[in-house]
Amino acid sequence: MWELSTLNILQARPPPAEELIKAFTAFFKARTRTKEPLTAVQATHALKTFRHLQETLAQQRSVGLRTEDMRIALEALARIPHDETDSHNQLARALYAELEKRMEDGVSTKESAPSQDLLAYVRVLCQTGDTLDARSVAEQCCTNKSDELGREVWAEVLRGFVRENDEEQLLQTVSTLTALRIPFDASVHEIMTTFYAGRDDIEKAKTWFSRPITETGSPTSNTNAEILKFCLRNDELEWGDTVFRSTLDSNPGKQTWDIILQWAAALGKSVDDLSRMMDVMIQRYPNDEEVRPDIDTINALVSHANSRNDPFAAERYVTLGQSRGLYPNGRTHILQMKYRVKVNDIEGAKEAYVALQSAEVRGDEDVSAINMFIRALCGTKRPDYDLIQSIVSDLLERKGVRLESDTVAALAHLQLAVQDYLELHNLLVKHVYHFTLPSRLALIALLTDHITNRDISTTRAWETYTVMHEVFSSDLSSTTRTAVMTSFFARSRSDMAAHVFNHMNSSVGDDARPTVSSYTAAFVGLSTTSDIQSLELIHNTLKLDPALPDPLPTRLLNALMMAHTGCSLPDQALQFWAQILRSREGPSYSSVVCALRACEVSGRTEEGRKIWRKLESLGVEISREVAAGYVAVLGSGGCLTEAKRTIEGLEEGCGVAVDAFILGTLYSALHSPLNRDDIEAWIRDTRPELWTELVEQVGFRYYKGGKKAFRVERGVDP
Numbered sequence: 001m002w003e004l005s006t007l008n009i010l011q012a013r014p015p016p017a018e019e020l021i022k023a024f025t026a027f028f029k030a031r032t033r034t035k036e037p038l039t040a041v042q043a044t045h046a047l048k049t050f051r052h053l054q055e056t057l058a059q060q061r062s063v064g065l066r067t068e069d070m071r072i073a074l075e076a077l078a079r080i081p082h083d084e085t086d087s088h089n090q091l092a093r094a095l096y097a098e099l100e101k102r103m104e105d106g107v108s109t110k111e112s113a114p115s116q117d118l119l120a121y122v123r124v125l126c127q128t129g130d131t132l133d134a135r136s137v138a139e140q141c142c143t144n145k146s147d148e149l150g151r152e153v154w155a156e157v158l159r160g161f162v163r164e165n166d167e168e169q170l171l172q173t174v175s176t177l178t179a180l181r182i183p184f185d186a187s188v189h190e191i192m193t194t195f196y197a198g199r200d201d202i203e204k205a206k207t208w209f210s211r212p213i214t215e216t217g218s219p220t221s222n223t224n225a226e227i228l229k230f231c232l233r234n235d236e237l238e239w240g241d242t243v244f245r246s247t248l249d250s251n252p253g254k255q256t257w258d259i260i261l262q263w264a265a266a267l268g269k270s271v272d273d274l275s276r277m278m279d280v281m282i283q284r285y286p287n288d289e290e291v292r293p294d295i296d297t298i299n300a301l302v303s304h305a306n307s308r309n310d311p312f313a314a315e316r317y318v319t320l321g322q323s324r325g326l327y328p329n330g331r332t333h334i335l336q337m338k339y340r341v342k343v344n345d346i347e348g349a350k351e352a353y354v355a356l357q358s359a360e361v362r363g364d365e366d367v368s369a370i371n372m373f374i375r376a377l378c379g380t381k382r383p384d385y386d387l388i389q390s391i392v393s394d395l396l397e398r399k400g401v402r403l404e405s406d407t408v409a410a411l412a413h414l415q416l417a418v419q420d421y422l423e424l425h426n427l428l429v430k431h432v433y434h435f436t437l438p439s440r441l442a443l444i445a446l447l448t449d450h451i452t453n454r455d456i457s458t459t460r461a462w463e464t465y466t467v468m469h470e471v472f473s474s475d476l477s478s479t480t481r482t483a484v485m486t487s488f489f490a491r492s493r494s495d496m497a498a499h500v501f502n503h504m505n506s507s508v509g510d511d512a513r514p515t516v517s518s519y520t521a522a523f524v525g526l527s528t529t530s531d532i533q534s535l536e537l538i539h540n541t542l543k544l545d546p547a548l549p550d551p552l553p554t555r556l557l558n559a560l561m562m563a564h565t566g567c568s569l570p571d572q573a574l575q576f577w578a579q580i581l582r583s584r585e586g587p588s589y590s591s592v593v594c595a596l597r598a599c600e601v602s603g604r605t606e607e608g609r610k611i612w613r614k615l616e617s618l619g620v621e622i623s624r625e626v627a628a629g630y631v632a633v634l635g636s637g638g639c640l641t642e643a644k645r646t647i648e649g650l651e652e653g654c655g656v657a658v659d660a661f662i663l664g665t666l667y668s669a670l671h672s673p674l675n676r677d678d679i680e681a682w683i684r685d686t687r688p689e690l691w692t693e694l695v696e697q698v699g700f701r702y703y704k705g706g707k708k709a710f711r712v713e714r715g716v717d718p
Contacts, residue, residue, distance in 0.1 A: 017056050021064045024049050028073040034400040037079040039436045043087035046073070050094055067102055070095050071117060078123040083436035085128040092124035115149045122153050126160025134160055135173060143180055154182060158191045170195065183214040190223040197230035205230055206239065221255040228263050229307075237267065254290055257281050258297050262304045271316050274301070278324065295326045302335045311339040330359035334369040341376045349373050353391070370395055371407040378410040385418055402431055405439035409446055416450050421463045428471040440475050444468065448480055452487040461487070462496055469503055477511050478504055482518045489525025497525055498534040505541055514541070516548065516556055520718055523559035527566035535567050554585045558718035561594040570602035589623055593716050596629030600669055605637030622654040625716070628662045632669035640678055660693045661712055667694075668709030676708075 024046065031038060038046070050065075057064050074095045077088050099117050118141055125134035135157045142150040154177055161170040174192065177184070189211065196205040209227055213219065219227075224247070231240030244263050247256055261274055269277075278293040285291040298321035305314035314335070318328060328336070336352035353373055356366060370391065377388050392411065395401060403411070408431050415424040432440050447468040451461045465484055468476070481504040488497035501522050504514050514522075519542055526535050539560070542548065548556075557576045564573035577595040580587045587595075592611065599608035612630045615622065627650055634643035643666055650656040663683055670676045683691045698710045 017053060017064055020049050020053060024053075024065065024073070025069045028069070028076045031076040031079075032072050035079065036400075036402075036434065037081040038076065038088065039081055039434065040084040040087060041437060043077070043085075043091055047087045047091040047094070050091060054094075054098075067099065070099055071120075074099070074117060074120045074124070078120045078127070080124070080127040081436050083438065088124060089128040089130060092121055092128075096121040119149065119152055119156070122156050126156050126163065129164065131157060131160030131164055131166070132169065135169075135176075139176070150182065151185065151187065155187050155191065158188065162191060162195045167195075184211065186213050186218070186220050186223070189213045190220045193219070193223050194226045197226050200230065200234055202234055202236065209243070218256075221259060224256065224259045225262070228259060228266060232266050241267075254292070257291065257293075258300045261293075261297060262300055265301055265304055265313070265317075266308075271320050274317075275320060275324070293324065293326065295321060295329050295332065297321075298326050299329075299331045299335060302332065302339075306335060306339045306342075309342065311343050311345075314339050328355070328359075330356060330361035330366065333359055334361070334366050337369040337373050341372050344376070346376060346380060349376065357394075364398070364401055367395070367401055368404070371404045374403070374407050375410040378414045383414055385414065385420075388414065389423070396430070402434055403427075405431075405435045405442070408432070408435075409443055412443060412446060416447075416460075416464060419460060419463070421467055425467045425471065428467065432471060437475075440472065444472050444475060444480060447472075448483060451484050454487075454490070458488075458491045458493055458496075461491070462493075465496075465500065473503070474508070474512075476504075476507070478507075478513060478515050478518050481507075481512075482515075482521050485518075486521050486525055489522075489528065492529070494526060494529040494531040494534050497522070498531070498537060501538055501541075510547070513547065514545065516553060519548070520556050520559040523556075523563035524718060527559075527562035530567055532567045532569070535563055535569075539563075551579075551583050551585075554580055554583065554588055554591060555718050557583075558588070558590050558594050558716070561591075561598060562716060562718060565594070565598045565601050568601070570598040570604075573598035574602070574604070574607065589626060590716050590718050593625050593629045594718070596626070596633055597714075597716075600629070600633045600636045603637060605633055605639060608633030608637075622650075622656055624656055624659070624661060627654060627656045628665040628714075631662060631666045635666045635669040635675070635679070636671065638672070638675065640675060643679075644682060658687070658690075660690050660698060663687070663690055664694050664698055664710035664712040665714065668712060671707070673706070 027042075027046065053064050074092060077092050077095075080088060096117060118137070122134045122137055125131065125137070138153050138157050142153050154173070157173055158170060161167075161173060170192075174188070177188070189208070192208040192211075193205060196208055199205075205227070209219070209223070224244075227243065228240065231237060231243075240263070244260055247260065261277060264274060264277060278297070281291065281293060298317055301317040301320075302314045305311070305317060318332060318336070321327070321332075333352045333356040337349045337356070340346075340348040340352060350373075353370070356369075374388060374391055374395075377383055377391070388411070392403070395403070408427060411427055412424055415421070415427065428443070432443060435443075447464055450456065451464050451468070453461075481500055485497045485500040485504070488494070488500060501514065501518070504512065504518060507513055519538070522538050523535075526538070557580050560576045561573040564570065564576070574595065577587075577591065577598065580591050592615070595611055596608055599605070599611070608630060615626070627646075631643045631646055634640075634646065647658055647662065647666070650658055650662070656662075667676060667679050667683075670679060680691070683694075694710050698712060700708050701711050702708045
């Protein structure tokens with residue numbers, strides 16, 4: 001499916017329909033098996049594949065996919081990631097429309113689970129921001145149903161409006177349920193009560209909680225738990241106490257007793273008080289072994305302590321359980337790991353992890369805690385790399401288990417620090433394709449920051465870039481690669497920078513290919529090198545790039561001037577100056593500085609004079625950089641008297657104060673030792689304080705052949 005998207009961008013022949021059908025089916029079956037949500041990128045590729053099959057096989061009613069395979073895909077879409085969901089929404093609509101069409105055409109039968117199609121479709125719409133459309137579907141299909149399916153559909157609609165925080169439509173939907181005589185059951189009661197409790201709307205939360213429930217007549221354990229938290233947040237302890245006392249009087253079951261104990265703990269009851277309440281619980285139901293405190297009761301108390309960031313209380317609850325013969329299970333160790341990590345008790349978390357290895361856990365409930373533990377280990381001052389790798393290896397040996405994106409980022413940061421590039425590559429390859437785009441971009445940013453960090457060696461930077469290019473090639477934007485390219489130019493490795501540019505040029509997608517800014521950065525980087533080969537390569541690429549504007553902008557032409565001048569090709573540089581003069585945009589101050597620099601290097605003193613006279617005739621304000629560039633042209637041409645005269649007239653004629661930068665630029669442009677001695681004597685005689693500044697603060701740079709120059713910074717922003 002990814003290949004289809006790539007070939008479409010390249011306008012190449014797509015894969016055969018049979019292969020696409022096989023890939024589509026296998027992908028969604030795997031997602032159903034692992035229960036993993038589709039990322040935005042995966043959903044986009046799947047959507048493009050489905051639409052391609054519809055267009056390609058337009059004459060076939062089945063678009064090549066079995067009805068059952070489409071239902072599997074629709075079910076898989078109902079697991080929504082924390083990512084962009086437009087493609088999930090569009091694919092669900094396309095799948096459901098095709099399934100409905102088959103029902104109408106008689107391709108599918110009523111016994112083929114159309115009800116589940118409806119529920120999955122509504123679920124996707126509600127989780128992707130289209131709850132209004134989902135309600136319209138429910139109104140068409142569930143108006144006369146008070147059975148389990150109808151209730152599930154309407155509950156999904158209510159949850160959708162809660163998710164969208166749309167109170168008006170939420171209330172309107174409840175009114176619709178009332179009009180349709182659909183029961184106000186515990187599920188609807190929970191949705192409405194927790195919605196207002198989550199908003200801390202005291203009056204409405206109380207009203208909805210007090211509303212009578214049909215059938216079971218009692219709130220769910222989750223509703224009670226949320227009301228407990230709500231009362232604590234809003235200092236509604238008196239009302240909450242009344243609620244829970246009435247609950248206590250109503251012959252509560254085991255789950256409700258657990259909540260009552262949490263409520264007591266929240267009110268500040270001691271561990272001894274809680275132990276006595278457990279005794280009352282047993283005494284009240286002497287013959288009912290089901291209503292007994294168990295390790296789940298202790299775990300609920302520990303979880304409550306965790307929510308209040310009270311690890312001390314959590315430990316005391318575990319001890320309470322042990323004193324009553326309720327020993328920690330897998331869930332307890334998971335909770336211990338979490339609260340110990342929160343308080344940076346790494347050794348304690350390690351003990352809980354070791355205990356967890358011999359405990360039984362439900363499914364993958366420990367995965368989140370282990371991820372948290374791994375991140376904590378990576379964040380220590382001296383990470384135990386072997387221990388971390390062992391924990392990661394043990395976790396990944398489980399079928400279908402992957403690390404969280406934050407954990408991968410922490411491991412990547414550690415592996416970069418220890419220079420384990422092979423493990424870094426393997427880690428990223430195994431995980432990143434299952435991450436959302438924001439998570440992948442966060443990892444790219446981490447690697448980019450490492451590459452551009454001048455405190456690490458060039459070798460390490462290149463190794464890191466190699467991993468990033470191999471793993472994230474399709475996700476790397478031109479902006480990212482331009483930043484990396486620029487960093488290699490700053491390391492005086494134009495060969496590496498050119499490789500990065502070539503990778504950018506070979507990329508698929510407009511946002512990944514070189515832009516004007518990319519070319520500009522490349523030529524600016526080349527201006528500090530003598531790498532004519534890379535200059536020619538990138539310049540030839542520019543000539544063949546149809547995406548660039550015509551004519552080229554002045555800023556890019558300035559960079560071309562800089563690059564050719566820096567690579568000792570000033571005559572070619574001046575051709576770009578001529579091109580700028582002919583353009584509608586015209587030259588900038590940077591253009592003038594670049595042109596004067598080319599005149600200086602090429603020895604075209606007369607060309608420099610023409611530029612200067614043109615500026616004077618147009619009355620253009622002369623900048624310090626332009627003035628320095630012109631006197632450098634004169635100095636390079638050996639016209640010392642004229643250079644001195646120009647400098648002497650700068651302040652009065654151009655309003656430019658003579659400073660160390662201008663004088664240092666002139667001195668550095670001189671080729672002859674005799675000329676340098678002449679200018680040195682002149683500066684010492686006329687402006688001794690500036691000579692002192694040049695010598696003591698700017699300093700000299702020495703070149704092969706004996707030439708010396710001041711370290712004046714003549715860089716230009718194109």
